[in-house]
Amino acid sequence: xxxxxxxxxxxxxxxxxxxxxxxxxxxxxxxxxxxxxxxxxxxxxxxxxxxxxxx
Numbered sequence: 001x002x003x004x005x006x007x008x009x010x011x012x013x014x015x016x017x018x019x020x021x022x023x024x025x026x027x028x029x030x031x032x033x034x035x036x037x038x039x040x041x042x043x044x045x046x047x048x049x050x051x052x053x054x055x
Contacts, residue, residue, distance in 0.1 A: 009046075
């Protein structure tokens with residue numbers, strides 16, 4: 001099983017601002033199992049959803 005990136009957000013957001021978490025919450029409200037993960041190499045937060053590999 002893999003993951004599909006829905007959106008990327010820079011890690012340097014203003015203090016008290018959580019745009020990746022807010023975006024993921026909106027996706028979850030729509031029924032998508034969105035999760036926020038950190039991409040350390042890119043210094044960014046990624047909103048991802050699981051995808052099933054077919055094969």
